[in-house]
Amino acid sequence: MSSGHIQGAQSTYRTLQVLRAIAGELGSGVSLAYITQRTGLSKPTVHRLLQALMAEGMVEKSDEEGYFLGPECYALGVIANQRYGLREIAATPVARIAADTGDSAFFCLRSEWHSLCLIREDGSYPIKTHVLQPGTRLPLGVGGAGIAMLAAMSDDEVEQCLAANAEECAAHFPNDQRADHLPRIAECRALGYGINRGSVVAGSWGIGAAVRDRHGRVLGALSVAAIESRLQPQRQRELGPRLVEAARTLETKIHRAQRMR
Amino acid sequence: MSSGHIQGAQSTYRTLQVLRAIAGELGSGVSLAYITQRTGLSKPTVHRLLQALMAEGMVEKSDEEGYFLGPECYALGVIANQRYGLREIAATPVARIAADTGDSAFFCLRSEWHSLCLIREDGSYPIKTHVLQPGTRLPLGVGGAGIAMLAAMSDDEVEQCLAANAEECAAHFPNDQRADHLPRIAECRALGYGINRGSVVAGSWGIGAAVRDRHGRVLGALSVAAIESRLQPQRQRELGPRLVEAARTLETKIHRAQRMR
DNA sequence: CTCCGTATTCCATAAAATGGAATTAAAAAA
DNA sequence: TTTTTTAATTCCATTTTATGGAATACGGAG
Numbered sequence: 172m173s174s175g176h177i178q179g180a181q182s183t184y185r186t187l188q189v190l191r192a193i194a195g196e197l198g199s200g201v202s203l204a205y206i207t208q209r210t211g212l213s214k215p216t217v218h219r220l221l222q223a224l225m226a227e228g229m230v231e232k233s234d235e236e237g238y239f240l241g242p243e244c245y246a247l248g249v250i251a252n253q254r255y256g257l258r259e260i261a262a263t264p265v266a267r268i269a270a271d272t273g274d275s276a277f278f279c280l281r282s283e284w285h286s287l288c289l290i291r292e293d294g295s296y297p298i299k300t301h302v303l304q305p306g307t308r309l310p311l312g313v314g315g316a317g318i319a320m321l322a323a324m325s326d327d328e329v330e331q332c333l334a335a336n337a338e339e340c341a342a343h344f345p346n347d348q349r350a351d352h353l354p355r356i357a358e359c360r361a362l363g364y365g366i367n368r369g370s371v372v373a374g375s376w377g378i379g380a381a382v383r384d385r386h387g388r389v390l391g392a393l394s395v396a397a398i399e400s401r402l403q404p405q406r407q408r409e410l411g412p413r414l415v416e417a418a419r420t421l422e423t424k425i426h427r428a429q430r431m432r
Numbered sequence: 433m434s435s436g437h438i439q440g441a442q443s444t445y446r447t448l449q450v451l452r453a454i455a456g457e458l459g460s461g462v463s464l465a466y467i468t469q470r471t472g473l474s475k476p477t478v479h480r481l482l483q484a485l486m487a488e489g490m491v492e493k494s495d496e497e498g499y500f501l502g503p504e505c506y507a508l509g510v511i512a513n514q515r516y517g518l519r520e521i522a523a524t525p526v527a528r529i530a531a532d533t534g535d536s537a538f539f540c541l542r543s544e545w546h547s548l549c550l551i552r553e554d555g556s557y558p559i560k561t562h563v564l565q566p567g568t569r570l571p572l573g574v575g576g577a578g579i580a581m582l583a584a585m586s587d588d589e590v591e592q593c594l595a596a597n598a599e600e601c602a603a604h605f606p607n608d609q610r611a612d613h614l615p616r617i618a619e620c621r622a623l624g625y626g627i628n629r630g631s632v633v634a635g636s637w638g639i640g641a642a643v644r645d646r647h648g649r650v651l652g653a654l655s656v657a658a659i660e661s662r663l664q665p666q667r668q669r670e671l672g673p674r675l676v677e678a679a680r681t682l683e684t685k686i687h688r689a690q691r692m693r
Numbered sequence: 694c695t696c697c698g699t700a701t702t703c704c705a706t707a708a709a710a711t712g713g714a715a716t717t718a719a720a721a722a723a
Numbered sequence: 724t725t726t727t728t729t730a731a732t733t734c735c736a737t738t739t740t741a742t743g744g745a746a747t748a749c750g751g752a753g
Contacts (some may be wrong), residue, residue, distance in 0.1 A: 175485040176485065176487070176698095177480060177484045177487055178480075178740090178741095179480050179740065179741050179742080180443075180480050180483065180741085181710085181739085181740065181741085182443035182444060182483060182709090182710070182740080182741085183443060183444075183447045183481055183484040183485065184488070185710095186443075186444045186447055186448075186646075187447075187485075187488050187490065187504075192509065194507070194508055194511045194512075202730075202731090203730075203731065203732095204729090204730060204731085212483035213594075213711070213712045213713085214712080214730090214731080214732085215710095215711075215712060215713090215732080215733080215734090216710075216711065216712070218731075218732065218733090219439075219440050219441050219710080219711090220441060221437065222438040222441065223438045223441035223444040223445060224444065224448075226437070226438055227444075227445070227448050228649075229448065230647075239512060239515055239665065240508065240512035240516065240560070241522075242512075242516060242518075242541065242542070242543075242645075242651060243448075243543065244508045244509060244511075244512035244514060244516075244559045245499065245509055245512040245516045245518065245541070246455070246471070246509075246541055246543035246544075246548055247451065247455055247508060247509055248505060248506055248507075248508055248509005248510060248512060248513065249509060249541070249543075249548060249550065249567070250455045250501060250505075250511060250548070250567075251455075251501035251503075251505040251506040252506060252509065252541075253567050254500055254576070255501065255502075255503060255505075255506045257503075261615070268456075270470075279502065280503065280506070280507055280510065282503075282507035282511075283504070283507075287510060287511070289510065293596055300482060304516050304741095306510075307509075348492075384492075386492075387508075388489075390503055416559070417487055434722090439710095440709065440711080441707080441709095441710085442708090442709060442710085442741085443740090443741070445709085446741095463699080463700090464699075464700065464701095465699065465700085472741070473743095474744085475700080475701090475743080476701080476702080476703095476739080476741095476742075476744090477742065477743070479700075479701065479702090479743080480742090565695090607708050617718085621725045645738060
């Protein structure tokens, strides 16, 4: 998928490809054949890598459901969380946005070419859109957060991303093909925030603002979702900059957390 | 470290070795030299693997502190958590043990040859031992949970573990050398629960019971810690079986969670 | 400037990973 | 039950990739 270019580390890339093919299906198990197909690797290769990953506890296999991520992945995540405790750091701003706006607020994490919903906080407004739940994984470029993240990347990365997700978008998101993405990205770059006008589920609109790490890489995005009527242009112009500001504040908090031991 | 034996996957093992060498220092960054020394791999090899891991977001580097786990590790953990949500599942029993006994209760996760504290819940008794915090990592065999986990493994694994941790124990835990471990393991196997008689910090005692997955592999352990005077033999005989029972109940919950999608 | 510890690059060699094809196991159909 | 189909696993000669010694570059400290 990603064109691994460090020389002499092919199998490292392949190992990670396999892990992510499994991760891509979230909690549900996947078959060897599926991984084979998704990664483009040969059957014996995938099988060999899986055996090794299983021996190390990174992957487990259930007879009924196939392969899924194992306890060592979980442990790695727990440890990464010590430094990288995005959930804790982002929880406060997300809650505040939800409280202030009355709508549902989110923090989504970038994961490969996808957006992974980490936090959801509902606001007080009685009609809530339930498209994004914690754990929901959408291709980048889809949804408010996804648009913001994609727009925050280089054209080159955008290109790679659209290529990587083309198939999935074609299958699940008829309103998120290549031609639909580009103008939204341009708009987002101009405004600073991304606008989702119901392309995932009709009537469910959203706004997102990207969050970068200290090196400028896109980490994730803050976003707000509401029904169409609550996100008309005037409110977009109100919420957008508010989200962007919150994203900036969050960024400095994250940078600080990453700096100290 | 672990003698990877699946043929044709050397670099997968090496990649994971590097990741774990970094994870082993928890949130703090490590140097290339450190990883080199810890894994026994050559400098160019480690360097190459790190470049690849960084390109994939599994590892990050800060100029001041060196390498640490990156956002993709975090994301993997979040996803593994969907199925493997040990924290959520174990939270209730841990809280109940703390409430019932009045002492601090813990759930520790097995991570390689270490015990990683996931959950700590304080009881009502006013003197608390603060040796184990969430995130604390101890060699297996050290502490109540660690003894229980180690004792639950095969003699062969115990051997590997002691070898792997010998250096660390020698450096940090003078009361946890090989000769100290073996009788404790024997005791634990006889009783069903492990007893830590202050070998980490004098006066801080503990009891632990191992938790296995559906395939019998050790996942982690429940434990209780208190000051010495609160864990004398009579109370050990009271708490031990209680912990074991809680561990059994937890196991069935975990197995059920792992079975369904 | 030099020394020293650390990180990075090079490249000929050795070793490991590869994948086509064969085999086996597991489901599905007859 | 047996047959058919599909998926998983093993084999092994071939080729590519990973390897690590040595050389080089970097970054303080004196």
